[in-house]
Amino acid sequence: MKYDQIPNSLFKKNRKKFMDRMQPKSIAVFNSNDIYPISADSVLPFEQHRDIFYLSGADQEETILVLFPDAINKKHREILFVRETNEHIAIWEGAKLTKEKATEVSGIETICWLKEFDKIFFDLMTEADTIYFNTNEHYRQAVETQTREDRFIEKYKHQYPAHKVAKSNPILQEIRGVKELEELTIMQTACNITEKGFRRLLGFVKPGVMEYEIEAELLHEFVRNRSKGFAYPPIIASGNNANVLHYLENNRPCNNGDMILMDVAAEYANYSSDLTRTIPVNGKFTKRQKEVYNAVLRVKDDATKMLVPGTLWAEYHKECGKLMTSELIGLGLLDKADVQNENPDWPAYKKYFMHGTSHHIGLNTHDYGALKTPMKANMVFTVEPGIYIPAENMGIRLEDDVVIKEKGEPFNLMANIPIKADEIEELMNK
Known part of the structure; x- marks a missing residue:
């Protein structure tokens, strides 16, 4: 091994x-x-x-x-x-x-x-x-x-x-849903390897690069750091490919002016990490891209704060939907009439954010863990909101892995992986 x-x-x-x-x-x-x-x-x-x-x-x-x-x-x-x-x-x-x-x-x-x-x-x-x-x-x-x-x-x-x-x-x-300290240490190692791969990419991506070339850079960095490779099939989705939630072909060129949604992460010792970042191909977000990006980031940050002992998974996702609805109204993608007339079984925000916000992670990327009882300390969840706008040739998702703490806000295992738009631009343009 x-x-x-x-x-x-x-x-x-x-x-x-x-x-x-x-x-x-x-x-x-x-x-x-x-x-x-x-x-x-x-x-x-x-x-x-x-x-x-x-x-x-x-x-x-x-x-x-x-x-x-x-x-x-x-x-x-x-x-x-x-x-x-x-x-x-x-x-x-x-x-x-x-x-x-x-x-x-x-x-x-x-x-x-x-x-x-x-x-x-x-x-x-x-x-x-x-x-x-x-x-x-x-x-x-x-x-x-x-x-x-x-x-x-x-x-x-x-x-x-x-x-x-x-x-x-x-x-x-x-029992698998609540992690032991040894498990959290292994998962932190997987996240640290993922960080090395992501930072490597920021100096590699430029217009004309192929999605599979990015995949190859990641695999090289992961394996050289003692990972078997990807924790799950990698998604390297540029432009409108990002609007296919499980896009796996990774065979298109990355064009100037587009963004790349990368849902990619390393495993270590059979434990998964799960990261998503969205970056501009040319190293600079447009004004609109940054507006949508920052809206997704706000939802992620606010959703993370709700992951505390006692939270119910189903209720948490309803609250995440409210956060996203507010942001989509602010972006002009929804209006109040859309919300007032929405189908309760498929709320208006689902047009632009159709998947869940969080799942257990551990030995499986979608790990075992109780979902119908209150959350407990040392459970580890992803937080991964997204906004997908095919008409604007963009899909943005941001994702970190966080540990529920007994008291206070969750601990982000990916806190050192760049996520703020300005920091990503700065690192890509060094």
Whole structure:
């Protein structure tokens, strides 16, 4: 792995939080992701399932974590099963986790080879009444592929039909949403790498540069700072491309007089950062561009102040809509009649700002976290308002990642990344 090894104290705390919430005489199982094929002998780069990583730190395929806090044998209360390595595998694929290294990474004392799983698991299930399956219940999930976790559930439901079934996901949504200090430190590192990439761009962008050239500059800076690369597919959207919210082609020239909306950020140690900045191609905003830009910035700053313990996510977004409505009226894009006659299910401001303002961020860019209960300290949210005006050939979005504090305003993990229009112009024209 490119990243520095994470102290296993983090994974010990995470497992304890999960096990403290399990039912009596219950067992929970977490599987690594598959390696996904492309065609022939080609595969996608391996990405670990974030749940097993969160609970064990094991960043390797063909891995299973079993948690059984009421196991009679204390050695069976936490077991990590890993693929048995050998000299042949080491030559062709590189070093895999040994039992000793798996304990060092995870803090789990009982490490077994994967081939032993069925025998040991049968013995454990004779002691358990309930099994926790790890289903994907994220509010934005739309997965059609059958995963390793899905196949496990299908097999063991059939094999153990008399056991009660429980869901891991509600527990994970609760505990993963509130970050530990170690996690915040890793996320700050991801944001710092993102900052290096953005500052590099400010001296690189000029009329005629291709969007993909900007993508290449970012990737180079991210990887040379020990990131695997982008935390999510990069959006480098110049001119009217910025009005396509998930524009991914990144294949157009950046023209003089246009702006570039860049929704790009680095990962580090499987944790995401999530940044959006909008800059002028020629290093100078027009008067109108700056007016709209500053309106978006005001909404972002005011929305950030509302992210405090006790805030309800749904109510927060309603208040953000009111902030945006006021700014759009000031820009002449809406008038009071538009607001008075609006459809409550699709308010007038949605014509120019059609997405949400904030989402949880962490091991996933759109991370786990409670959304129907009040916000808590150490939750981390993006703040990303935007105004999109195809008729004026512009789309502006600004985004930072902020940590909710117990008291006072949130802490901005991206506070050092330039955002004020004058500062961006100054840095681009050095």
